[in-house]
Amino acid sequence: MIRSPERPLRPTAVRARARRPSSPAGLAALALACATCAPPAQNGSVVVSSGAAERLGMLCRWGHAGAEQGDLCPRADGAARPARVRRIAGPADALSGPLAAGRPGDHVLENDEIAVVVEQLGPGAGLAESGGHVIDAADARARRDELGQIVARLGVPARQAVYSELTTGAGEDGSAWIEVRGRGGAGGALSVTTRYTLGPRDRALVIATSIQNDGSAPIEGLDLGDVVHWGAAAPIAPGSAPGSRGEREAPYVAGVGTGVAYALATADGAPLRARSGAGFSDATFARPAALPPGGRAAYQRILAVAPRGDPLAVATELFFLGGGAPGGVALELVDARGAPLPPLAGRATLTRVAEEGAAPAAGALDLWLRTGERAPLAAEAPPGLYLVGFEGSGRRALASARVRIRAGEIAPARLALSGAGQLDIVLHERGVPAPAEDEDLFVPLTPAKVSLLDAATGKAVSPPHLTLTGELQLSLPPGRLRVVASRGPEYALAEATVDIADNTRARLDLTLERVVDTAGYIGCDLRQHTAQSADAGVNATERLVSNAVEGVECAVTSEHNLALAADLRRDTAILRLDAKLRVLPGVELTSDRRGAGIGSLGVFPLGSEAAAPREGALRWVDKAAGEILREVRALPGERVVQVSRASAGGSPLHAQAPPQGAPDQGARLLAQIVGDGAGADALEVWTGRGVAARDSALEELWALLRASRPVTPTATSDTHGLLGAEPGYPRTYVGVADDDPGRLDAADLVAGLRRRRDVVITNGPFVTMRLGDTRQGGIASMGRGSRGGPLSLSIRVERAPWVDARELHVLVGGVAAGAPIPLEGARTTPAGALVDEIAIPVVLGTGGGRRPAWPDARAGGAPGRSRPGQGAHHPVRVAEDTFVVAIVRGRRPLEPVLSGDPAEILPFAMTAPLWIDADGDGRSLGRAAAP
Template identity: 80%
Template sequence: MIRSPERPLPFAPGPARARRAARRSLSLAGVAALALASSTCAPPVQGGSVVVSSGAAGRLGMLCRWGHGGGEQGELCPPAEIAARPSRVRRITGPADALSGPLAAGRRGDYVLENDEIAVVVDQLGPGAGLAESGGHLIDAADARARRDELGQIVPRIGAPPRQVLYRDIATGAGEDSAAWIEARGEVRGRELAGGALSVTTRYTLGPRDRAVVIATSVQNDGDRPVEALDLGDVVHWGAAEHVAPGVGPGHRGEHEAPYLAGIGAGVAYVLAPADGATIRARSGAGFSDAAFARQVALPPGGRAAYARVLAIAPRGDSLAAATEHFFLGGGAPGGVALELVDARGAPLPPIAGKATLTPIAEQGAAPAGGALDLWLRTGEDGPLAAEAPPGLYLVGFEGSGRRALASARIRIRAGEIAPARLALSGAGQLDIQLQERGAPSPAADPDLLGPLTPAKVSLFDAATGKAVSPPRLSLTGELQIPLPPGRFRVVASRGPEYALAEATVDVADGSRSRLDLTLERVVDTSGYIACDLRQHTAQSADAGVDTTARIVSNTVEGVECAVTSEHNLALATDLRRDIAILRLESRLRVLPGVELTSGRSGAGIGSLSVFPLGAEAAAPREGALRWVDEAAGEILREVRALPGERVVQVSRDHGGGSPLHGGGSPLHASGAPQGAPDQGPSLLAQVVGDGAGADAVEVWTGREAAARDRALEELWALLRASRPVTPTATSDTHGLHGAEAGYPRTYIAVAGDDPGRLDVADLVAGLRRRRDVVITNGPFVTMRLGDTRQGGVASARRGSRGGPLSLSIRVERAPWVDARELHVLVGGVASGAPIPLEGARTTPAGALLDEVEIPIVLGAAGGRRPPRQGARAGGALGDGERGAGQTARGAISVAEDTFVVAIVRGRRPLEPVLTGEPDGILPFAMTAPLWIDADGDGRSLGRAAAP
């Protein structure tokens, strides 16, 4: 919505008559007109609109807006006898003023905007929280009674590529009709503005009875040149809430268009919608949505534009609450559904925990609006369970607490009426699982505790359809009691790629308990290496909603032995040693505190830098010594290197699932060189890599971004050919749990002692910075050596070996469930020949599949070395009749000039059932670090010195 500055915006507080006129728009006018108090509504029992009620009066009261209704809604509730208190705005002075919850970021000095229904927090001026580069943004939001925040943050985005606003001033006040507001004013600057400068004002307004805050942003071009093609919107980091939209499933990634976006938390739901009732065009990724409310806006000098949206807060965490909230804001009169749960004989059941699903039914050939809506029932008392819902025709089902509905109920919900849904449920089943572990040392049991731990992830699938019946269960003790409805299930226990699967098919009978014993066996030998995930996030980051305990457990059950918590722009690193000790995991997992410094300003163009390990020398969040706003990469590096101690600096790349607030562009080609053009000279990334004081590692593989990984490898080859040695790494960059599992992919780092409980952190840092002996993988374990030189090192030509063959030895080992079909050997970044088939030729005594490949290498061979073909695909095969760089007719590889060799393993079968999702994102892949070859014997190769 774009409006001239002379015309008032529809969300500005105004007289009641004006609000009623704008009743159908999703604005503050519409919100306030529909929020009249009532003293007769039934009190919430489950922290939301699901209430237990009896009798006609109670059922009518249930349909009030969680204690509210309005005449314009069809007189669902009597008019208010007591006027609502005005909205308030104040500064946080202590913990009692702030919100609570896993993502609550408000601190002393931040602003709270609240009424008797909801509360939001806008942070004060100065360094921002999370990915925001300044204060002035909405960082917390909650129901006013529960006061539990699950939202990350909402950051206005101006332009494409997205630019943030640096707010310089904040004002507060009260408006008409007892509304209150916070206004932040600032500016946007950037090279793409071509000399223009944008001033930006964002106002947050809350009426006295509203469950939604209106966010209005205006933009003015203060420069002397026009600014073209501005996209105006918000980047929403959902935090602990799972993002959904009508017709879009949970966790959707990619572009979509919808009337609203929603985040579903455990006890609250958030709804973001345009104030004019239009649709939102959004791009969503892991934990974020980039929403555009106006696209391709052109601003002449002095020109202005504005857009407005509402953030509604429903006090229950399910998609039915979000859909009802949006429907109500649009002027709709809700109805309700009352659930009566009975057993197979018709005897009433007490309210039980579970999920009721309302699936819209198309009528008269019309498609139903949106998809199925979930209603989560978490607690209850005797009596029917009821909740608000938009009118329509639905099929109602139920599953939970080991029961499922024997048949669906068909109901019609009408405005102001309650539709009863009687569901007969099966008997409650249960599956008891006991796990044990073989092949790996287990810590001795503490006699005062429960005994040895057996970490595992347990996935359950319908045996007939193969469909997952629930998210995987994570266990540290190896004991699980899982409520399940009657049926046949496939049970799969896993512990990361070093372990074979333990699986079985089991029948759960109606109303009975079944038992299953499984044994996990470690089969892959990774001696001398420690399995690390070098970038992941907890609830300390604005865009992640995983608490520290869940993050620790998720690493342990996936076999991660060393993890780095790289929270966004926090100078106070997250130290989890105490939490690990409480869970008795000191011998299995080491977590290193780190920080991810992300700035899209000043043309830094490298995405972000991860720095670890950090310690007590770092200051408090948002007040740290590590500056990042308006800092170029070189400036950040100099500041990091000035800190006491030795640490790793990793270029953590922007990728398809990452936040659009990261620095844009390809790090290697930020200087303007075209994608795919190698050997173009030092790029921006090359300028901060490989000189001893620059970045030590480059993240070439992030999460499930396989296509981005293959592009990044081409950039890595060009970087290495330009004599910029660097360590390649792979990270999960996980912000959640399921669908972004810790350790997929991971980086194995060669260390002197691979026991996580006795890890020498200095040795690990040296391994990444100097030895560079790593393996990046999501499944296969591949290592390589040339003579007595391992990957990461430099093999020098000796007088006696020049012209004579050496053996390039490659070993590929994997658990039976991990597929590995092809071995690609790259010389100088170019495939040296056709892929070598892998068949798992041998089985190790532990049970792993093993291939060992020997390839002759001839140093200084006559005839010289053919230069690498330009633009060859990473890991690609050469066609018939072609030879790779330096390949001889005998199959040996001849090398006459300094170069590097890399081994890559690819599989064709996805890593199911341990991982689920798009097949391309979970295909097996592994790669060694480069092995540099000093062909001329001068002790150096492409900027890398041979060991003495």
């Protein structure tokens, strides 16, 4: 529905026990749909209710984590102060929280209920091309922000509004507003106006955007919406679990944090179309036909801020905003004998019971209880009949409680919970000495990830547990568990089966052992994000711990369009990880010019030459990738420039591809900025779990190499979260002189990626390759100018026992050289790794070159000359300069260390190209031999 921005929304007070509007439309219908998952109404007027003073006093009692009532309740006379807008002058004016980005000069729009920060004009934060967007939002009393940013999205592919004017004002009804104006769309043909309005008591910000086509041609593909980067909040939609991805039609999208939640909904109750990915939601509110010259369109939506971080808070807030009168539920948790239990962390679920023939709800509403935060054992809820359950802290409800919640009343729910057992896990690392008794200050770090699986079914009973010190104390439900400890692909698993009994304590000692020999290489994740990126919600400590438990030795924090904000060296030292993990600050710069972007450029390491966030020399707005590259190369010092792609489910604001209909343009752009000495050094060919994208990127890599554009292939996790986006899967091993993370020479790492190009990319197996004395990444000469006789291609595949590796594929010039070679772990090292060693002669001759002749022993060659996985194989013949790559594939997913789609977690590893100089002139496809 297209609405006119000249008709502003008018907040309407609704008493707690007042009748709902006579029409079940507008936000009342939307809110009821949120609570019951019934189809929302799609007609009627807009109603955003106020009346916070009449909410049964429940916000005063529970909504703010137990603060004193006198600080929370409205004044006795019920009067509300007007909403106001002001500029941030110092830290005291801004919001707090893991993603709070407000700084002096930004604008705060607030009342006594919520506070919202709109960024000042100028360079935008995160993926925003300008200021003028919402960057912070919080409860006005707690003032803790967990939101990333909200950016208006115009069209498909996404185009942003770039704002250049900002005004503020106040209404006679006590509301306050901020209005921004600018341009957007292809060639800036659209004039865009967005107004943010907040009433005196509303917990919802009204956002109204209007556009006009000032160009001479119609504009098509104008999906009108917002891209929300949820930051520290997990995206949800009705009937879905937090963090769920995919596309759906729903009455709202939301994000739930630890102490606050947000909901974005249409202002007229109509459903919206939303696609959610890793930390973002792309919501479409209107889809007008082509906008003719001079044509106008508009759309309105609301951003609701709930004072608690769980799905129940979201549903209740929208219900109240729609004019509904909530009730409440009070939980009493007891043991099987009826004795009261202490505060427990867990999840209480309210499942709506169908009444009078109505369809049952699609999903439960969750109330999350967090110990240590004075979390409520009571909360508001929409009226209705519910089944209340509980699970957490190793306990579960023995039976659900049936409660009737009525408007203005508190319904008690008494839940008897099962007993729980205690499991203490102590992790050791073989070869690391235990501390002496008098070494009280010495704490040996044994980082590990511990997965708990049902011993009978193999299903996970909880998310993985992470530990830095090798100690865990877990409350668990009774039963038999398989406990698996891991520390990345270089380590063997440590596992055991244990029986957990009610009200008993068990201890389990496990020993981790590093079995894979990666001497001379350091395992790096060259692109990952923390809460400093608007689309990630992982704080510095969580990010460092997640790297350590996965065995990552070098990590690059590549925040979106930021620089110094992600320098984690101090945090690394505080956690005593600086001997095990080296963190390099970097930046991810997105090229936004339409048709000129190929994704983003990662730049690392950065130091004092890069300026503070949003004010740096590394500018990206309205620049093509080549222009950004020239600015980077003009900076003092040496650094790596990596061409990156958006990971699967990445933000639609992250430009990554040329327009449809120009399939060759991306390849041409890529060829212009890599492999020419001053261009990009590395090409990210594997991002996160994007297997299909990896295969496509490899074809681009082969084309670049054949075109004499040498480039280093890399693999990164591009992680924005934790579970399902673990750091180091995949990772890039870089050949360095000293592979000790505590002594890593950053300049040597840069040289390894820029010049030596000696890398291995993998999510499990470790594969290396030599031709004579030349390792992958180098150039081996075998023509007239070379010394010695025929050369042998030596390939070594090593992996931990839990990592599968079945096939070795050798590609020459990007083309498979014969059938895959089977691998079977022909040898076991003293440490316990499985090893295959393959030798393949490489000779000069016809029939080779870029399409070599390699007879398959199973198809008429000489069978039986070598066992699978070791010995000599039939020769590869080359007739001209070319390159060789070794690829290893496995067939068994990397479970239980990783979980998810099995096809996305199959083992894969690849060497860097090894260039072959066939004519002996010291060069091969743009690669020159070292003097």
